[in-house]
Amino acid sequence: MRVVLKRLPLPVAGLVATAVLTACGLAHLTAAAEDKRNPPGGPSDWGRDLTLCFAVHGNHHCGSAVYDTGTPAIQIVRPGAEETRLPPDTAIEVGTPDGTWHRRYVTGPNIQASIGPGSGDSIAGLSAYAGLDVRYDLAEGTVDSRAVDKEIPMPTYTDVPFPFPANALQRWISNRRTRSARPLSAAEIAGFRRAQALSFRCAQAAAAQLRPGWTEGRTQEWMATYLRDHGVKTWLHKPIAAFAERTLAPDNEWGPARGEGLTLGESDVAILDCSPIVDGYTGDIAYTVSVGPNPELERAQQFLSRLRSELPARFVDPERSRTVFEWVTEQMTAAGYQNAANGYIGHVFGHRVYRHGRLAARFPYFPPERLFGYELSWHSPGFLLNVASRLVLPEELGPLHTGPKTGIWAIEPHIRVGTFGAKFEELLVVDDDRAYWLDDISQRRIIVSPKGEQR
Numbered sequence: 001m002r003v004v005l006k007r008l009p010l011p012v013a014g015l016v017a018t019a020v021l022t023a024c025g026l027a028h029l030t031a032a033a034e035d036k037r038n039p040p041g042g043p044s045d046w047g048r049d050l051t052l053c054f055a056v057h058g059n060h061h062c063g064s065a066v067y068d069t070g071t072p073a074i075q076i077v078r079p080g081a082e083e084t085r086l087p088p089d090t091a092i093e094v095g096t097p098d099g100t101w102h103r104r105y106v107t108g109p110n111i112q113a114s115i116g117p118g119s120g121d122s123i124a125g126l127s128a129y130a131g132l133d134v135r136y137d138l139a140e141g142t143v144d145s146r147a148v149d150k151e152i153p154m155p156t157y158t159d160v161p162f163p164f165p166a167n168a169l170q171r172w173i174s175n176r177r178t179r180s181a182r183p184l185s186a187a188e189i190a191g192f193r194r195a196q197a198l199s200f201r202c203a204q205a206a207a208a209q210l211r212p213g214w215t216e217g218r219t220q221e222w223m224a225t226y227l228r229d230h231g232v233k234t235w236l237h238k239p240i241a242a243f244a245e246r247t248l249a250p251d252n253e254w255g256p257a258r259g260e261g262l263t264l265g266e267s268d269v270a271i272l273d274c275s276p277i278v279d280g281y282t283g284d285i286a287y288t289v290s291v292g293p294n295p296e297l298e299r300a301q302q303f304l305s306r307l308r309s310e311l312p313a314r315f316v317d318p319e320r321s322r323t324v325f326e327w328v329t330e331q332m333t334a335a336g337y338q339n340a341a342n343g344y345i346g347h348v349f350g351h352r353v354y355r356h357g358r359l360a361a362r363f364p365y366f367p368p369e370r371l372f373g374y375e376l377s378w379h380s381p382g383f384l385l386n387v388a389s390r391l392v393l394p395e396e397l398g399p400l401h402t403g404p405k406t407g408i409w410a411i412e413p414h415i416r417v418g419t420f421g422a423k424f425e426e427l428l429v430v431d432d433d434r435a436y437w438l439d440d441i442s443q444r445r446i447i448v449s450p451k452g453e454q455r
Contacts, residue, residue, distance in 0.1 A: 156250060156251045156342075157248065157250060157251065157338065157342075157416060158251055158342050159329075159338060159339065159342070160325075160329065160339060160341050160342055160347050160399055162326060162329070162399070164347075164399035164400060166400050170393060170400055171400070171402070173391050173392075173393045173394065174393040174394060174400040174401050174402055174403055175394075175402050175403040176391065176393075176394045176403055177394070177403060177404050178390040178391070178394045178395065179390070180352045180354070180390060180394070180395060180407045181394070181403070181404040181405070181406045181407050182406060182407060183406060183407075183431045183432060184407070184408055184429060184431075188281075188355060188408075189429060189438070191278075191279060191280070191281035191355065192281045192282070192283070192353070192355075192408060192427055192429075192438060193438045193439065194278055194279070194281065194283075195276060195277065195278040195279075195281040195282055195283030196283040196284075196285060196426060196427050196438050196439065196441075197283070197439070197441070198227070198230060198232070198276055198278055198283055199274050199275065199276055199283035199284065199285040200283075200285055200287070200441040200442070201230075202223050202226050202227055202230075202239075202274050202276070203223070203272040203273075203274055203285060203286075203287040204287065204444070204446065205226055206219060206222055206223050206226065206241075206272050207270075207272060207287065207289045207446045207448060208446075209222060210264065210270065210289070210291075210448050211264070211291075211448065211450075212263075212264050212265055212266050212268075212291060212450055213263065213264065214263070214264045215257075215260040215261055215262065215263050215264070216241040216242065216243055216246070216256075216257035216260065216261030216262050216263075216264075217241075217257055217258075217259055217260040217261050218260065219239075219241035219264075219270075219272070220238065220239045220240065220241045220256055220257065221239075223239035223241070223272065223274050224238070224239050227239075227274065227276045230276075231278075232276040232277065232278060233277070233361065233362040233363075233364055234277055234360075234361065234362065234363055234364050234380055234382070235274065235275045235276050235277055235380060236275035236277065236282050236284055236353065236379065236380055236383045237255075237256075237273075237275050237284075237378050237379050237380065237383070238256045238366065238378040239256065239272075239273070239274045240254075240255065240256045240257075240271070240272070240273035240274070240286075241256075241257060241261070241270065241271070241272055241273075242254075242257070242270065242271045242273075242421075243261070243262040243263070243264050243265075243268050243269075243270050244262055244264075244265065244268045244269065244270075244420065245262075245419070245420070246261070246262055247269050247270065247271050247288070247420045247421035247422070248340065248343075248416050248419075248420060248421040249340040249343025249344070249414055249416070249421055250343060251342045251343060252342070252343065252345075253343055254340075254343040254344050254414075255374065255375065255378055256378050264291065265291070266291055266292065266450045267290070267291055267292055267294070268290070268291050268420075269288065269289070269290050269291075269294065269297055269420040269421070269422065270288070270289050270290070270291070270448075271286055271287070271288050271421065271422070271423060272286065272287045272288075272289070273285070273286040273287075273425065275353075275410075277356055277360075277361050277380075277382075279361070280355050280356045280357065280358070280360075280361040281355050281356075282353040282354055282355070282356070282383075282410075283427070284353055284410035284412075284425060284426075284427070285410075285425050285426050285427075285442065286412055286423050286424060286425035287424070287442070287446070288301065288422045288423060288424065289446045289447065289448055290447055290448065291447075291448045291449070291450060292447065292448075292449060292450055293447060294447075296417060296418065296420075297417070297420070297422060298445075300337070300415060300417045300422040301422060301424075301445065303335050303337070303415070304413060304415070304422065304423070304424050305443060307328065307331055307332075307413055308413075308424065308437070308442075308443075310331075311324075311328075311411065311428070311435075312428065312434075312435035312436055312437070313435070314327060315405045315428065315430045315435040316430070316433065316434055316435050318404075321405045322402045323402075324397070324405075325341075325349065325397065325398060325399045325401065326399070328349060328413055329341075332413070332415055337415035337416060337417055338415065338416040339413075339414070339415065339416075340414035340415060340416050340421055340423070341398065341399075341414070343414065344414075345375050346392075346396045346398045347398045347399055348396045348397055348398040348412075349397060349398070349411065349412055349413050349414065350396075350397030350409045350410055350411040350412055350428075351387075351395055351396050351397060351409065351410055352387075352390075352395045352396075352407060352408065352409055352410075353408055353409070353410050353427065354382075354383065354386045356382045356386075357382075359382075360380070360381070360382030360385075361382070363380070363381060363382060365381070366378065366379070366380060366381070367379075367381065367384070397409060397411070405430045405435075406430050406431065406432060407430055408427055408428070408429050408430070409427065409428045409430065410425055410426070410427055410428075411425065411426065411427075411428045412424070412425035424442050425442075426438065426439075426441075426442045
């Protein structure tokens with residue numbers, strides 16, 4: 001069971017957040033406004049003519065919503081289905097087609113959901129807004145006995161194809177040795193190590209504060225404030241907090257949450273990703289945590305730790321380093337996971353990082369989204385200029401990269417694990433004769449309790 005968000009392929013932005021309820025696709029829901037994860041309040045123009053959207057077993061449907069004060073609960077009917085209660089912590093989203101309003105609900109003590117046969121027409125109702133019981137007329141493919149007038153694209157979770165399609169020019173560019181491909185000096189290594197240490201302190205401090213009820217937007221702002229308080233003026237990319245289904249990194253979707261984003265629920269998985277520039281040096285890390293113990297996440301982290309221990313040797317050997325992306329993907333597949341690289345620009349699982357000059361290290365502004373699109377808008381101009389001046393492909397560790405690996409990389413293997421994703425990210429130094437991680441801070445495991453206590 002999975003709830004997923006979708007944004008159209010680059011450079012089109014997302015349309016609206018929705019939910020997949022179950023394989024059967026239909027549910028019954030009772031809502032209570034006092035649940036802090038399920039806030040009251042509907043659109044200002046709530047009424048019989050308002051259109052709302054759901055996702056039902058891979059099909060997104062939009063239709064009119066009507067008041068129904070005589071129904072104390074939601075009933076979305078699947079004819080012939082047996083009455084079956086859905087498990088706790090199932091995320092459910094509903095919103096307007098234009099994305100101006102949406103709410104996320106999480107099943108729990110005050111929010112119960114079940115599949116049922118219902119009676120009469122297929123109907124959905126929601127009892128949560130300002131004391132009103134609201135009913136959505138929604139059937140499988142029809143709304144209020146009318147044809148569905150709009151569909152919202154579903155997110156995709158595809159594999160990177162092999163052999164990866166590339167033309168002769170792309171292959172030639174990706175194999176170039178740029179000025180990034182050189183051994184680092186001791187002073188440079190020390191500078192990157194300081195930046196990485198602050199990155200991990202930020203992520204771990206954020207995890208210590210994190211608790212159910214926090215939003216992605218609040219967490220991102222908390223990390224940004226922490227870094228500013230520690231003297232940071234800018235970063236490679238804006239801080240990222242991804243909760244629940246967003247940790248899966250659906251195709252073309254990885255990046256900071258817009259606005260408040262998702263709300264952290266009990267048993268959710270969260271990924272915290274930050275990249276401060278410290279004295280010109282970049283630290284870029286990611287940390288995966290869970291609310292409460294999560295055995296499935298623990299197994300995934302054990303796999304990622306094994307992958308981490310084997311990766312340096314792959315980078316030292318010139319022949320094996322040419323196919324490191326394929327090797328990583330094979331390891332993930334053999335372990336029963338999917339490589340989430342398609343969630344990233346360029347299908348990457350790593351990229352080079354840089355020492356920036358004084359201006360770029362202190363420049364606090366980012367490209368406006370309206371002019372440059374979402375993906376570029378959360379990356380710093382200094383990083384983008386460095387990548388562009390080196391023709392991009394030699395700087396990205398994706399399926400096209402067959403060139404030299406010497407230098408320093410931010411390595412970020414990201415796996416899809418059923419209903420959530422997990423990753424680590426940290427800096428790998430590659431010399432001519434050896435490769436090594438700057439430190440082992442990433443191996444510290446953090447569990448956030450439902451009461452916000454770090455363990």
